[in-house]
Amino acid sequence: MKDVSGDCARTPTRRTALAGLVGGAGAVLATGCTPTGATPAARATATATASPGGPTPGVMTLFDDPAFNFSALMALGGSGQGAGEVGEVLTAVNAITKAGLSSQTYVETFEKLGDLLMAAPVGSEPDDRTRQWRALRAAQYYAQALFFVLGSDKPGDEERLYKAGRGAWDTFCRLSDPAPVTANVPYGSTPLPVWFFRPDTSARRRPTVILTNGSDGQNVDMWTYGVRAALDRGWNALVYDGPGQGQLLFVNQVIFTPTWEKVVGPLVDWLTARSDVDPDRIALTGLSMAGDLAPRAAAFENRLAAVVAMPGCLTPWLGFPPEVREILQPSKEETNTVWNKEVVPELPAADAATLKKRFEPFSVQAMLDARKGRMFTDFYTPAKRIEALDITNVVGRIKMPTLVLDYEDEQFYPGQARQMFDKLTSPKDYVKLTAATGAQLHCSPMAPQQHCEVVFDWLNETLPGR
Incomplete structure (x- = not known):
């Protein structure tokens, strides 16, 4: 994963620098716990032959794409605290790999796993402890689906997926002792x-x-x-x-x-x-x-x-690559003109989904636009809030x-x-x-x-x- 604390090499124009930025910069376009620097588009998955000197050597590389890999590692790591199950997570990874890694397959696979756990297990009547811990794992898997839903075919499902995860969390809490x-x-x-x-x-x-x-x-x-x-x-x-x-x-x-x-x-x-x-x-x-x-x-x-x-x-603003930060100018009008005329038209759909996810916690309009499959037009306002x-x-x-x-x-x-x-x-x-x-x-x-x-x-x- 690329360290972007320093300046990136300059390219001829802002447009060419930003076209494909997300995929090129690695897992750096993030301000929260899950990286989104790599695109949510389909990519080849990694094997155990990953470089032993890399940050996730060998079997720690579940997906070659650093965004999906990091997210899956969070689910796998949560298994030690009951917030996941090793077999469930790795089976989901295998299913996603077989289907072809993408936001769509990731969302569908983990949502189905959450739904499965919120239903009664086959062949037995679950007691409260079983239902409690299944609900916690379901909350994890719904959260996995939620993170990538804006890059899927149904970005409008964001609130529904959040509520599914919240329902699982509340069930876990209600059954705790x-x-x-x-x-x-x-x-x-x-x-x-x-x-x-x-x-x-x-x-x-x-x-x-x-x-x-x-x-x-x-x-x-x-x-x-x-x-x-x-x-x-x-x-x-x-x-x-x-x-x-x-x-x-x-x-x-x-x-x-x-x-x-x-x-x-x-x-x-x-x-x-x-x-x-x-x-x-x-x-x-x-x-x-x-x-x-x-x-x-x-x-x-x-x-x-x-x-x-x-x-x-x-x-936190430094968590964004320099090419993104440089869009922000003292003038709101100038900033948004550059954003809408030079940047947005050149963004691949997967990169656009990543930027929608990164900016939605800082702009209601950006969130609402993303749920409708649209890119937000006001870059200046959320960028200034992050800067603040x-x-x-x-x-x-x-x-x-x-x-x-x-x-x-x-x-x-x-x-x-x-x-x-x-x-x-x-x-x-x-x-x-x-x-x-x-x-x-x-x-x-x-x-x-x-x-x-x-x-x-x-x-x-x-x-x-x-």
């Missing part, structure tokens, strides 16, 4: 849905972690990257949909905000009002692009006792202990974790997860258990019991 407390926390005109997981129903005050998702993750990812680990260690865990995420994006049509402290503040209010939360031991984690959002919130919300950036990210997520000048305000994670072969925000660490003036630690134990790549998709061990060992050391 104890079931998480659910609520709607006030936030502007659209409340934040929350799921508050507890090890038990006692009134004992416990440390609590607020788990923040990235720009395209679903709640099942928060189970994989924190809930289960928290419960195993006697912590409470709060999962929520913020603006630009989950229900708020796909149903309520609320996009990302750069002032994430206004999102976290009401969550802390809600937690500190509970008798089973230790108000002095509330931590905040941020996965993927939330490695920018969580530190932003921590810079202004002093009631937090610790914060973890996974990975550290100062400027820059936290370079605010991380120095953070006062609480901070853990910054980094990953070998980080393909989205290379170098930014170390830059964030260097700018912090609070007590701080830096950990880089590596290929030595299969924990390379953005968010360590093949090693979420290792990921959680690092985070929760640090949290327990930083916020010891009283």
Whole structure:
């Protein structure tokens, strides 16, 4: 996967630079947990002969296309936390390969697998535990389908697929023991849905972690990257949909905000009002692009006792290749003229689908256009919103202990974790997860258990019991 932290070689014109950009740049056109740099078009699948020196050597390469491969690795990695099944994922990969890799085959295969798991298993009457864990795996597979649906023949199915995954997640939660407390926390005109997981129903005050998702993750990812680990260690865990995420994006049509402290503040209010939360031991984690959002919130919300950036990210806009960033000019009119006259006409359909996915959390109109199979015409507005997520000048305000994670072969925000660490003036630690134990790549998709061990060992050391 190509590192694009530096300038790319110049081509004769902006038009030729952007034509085929997504496929040419590799898995770099991303601001969230799933890369979309490679096109969703059909490509040959990889074999176990992949380069042993690459970021996903040998059998770790499920698909030659880095976008599909990364997404499938997330599902495979979630198996260790019950959010997937190795045999199910690999069987789906084989089915997609046989049919010919494309967004269409990927969406159809994983949606069918989700539907299968939400139905009763053949030959037996499932008990609550069986239905619970089948529902969690179904939530994973619906999320897999959801991510690529804008590149399929039915982009208008996006909200329906989100609701299918949300229904599976809610079924899992309802059957959990104890079931998480659910609520709607006030936030502007659209409340934040929350799921508050507890090890038990006692009134004992416990440390609590607020788990923040990235720009395209679903709640099942928060189970994989924190809930289960928290419960195993006697912590409470709060999962929520913020603006630009989950229900708020796909149903309520609320996009990302750069002032994430206004999102976290009401969550802390809600937690500190509970008798089973230790108000002095509330931590905040941020996965993927939330490695920018969580530190932003921590810079202004002093009631937090610790914060973890996974990975550290100062400027999400740099997660886009230079050729995309260069479209943005001071003038909205000039920007959109270049976009609509020079860029959009030259984009292959698969590359267009990738750009639609990347920009939809930052523009309601872009999302609605994408669902109708159209390219958005206003590039300037969502691009400026992404640009506004820059936290370079605010991380120095953070006062609480901070853990910054980094990953070998980080393909989205290379170098930014170390830059964030260097700018912090609070007590701080830096950990880089590596290929030595299969924990390379953005968010360590093949090693979420290792990921959680690092985070929760640090949290327990930083916020010891009283």
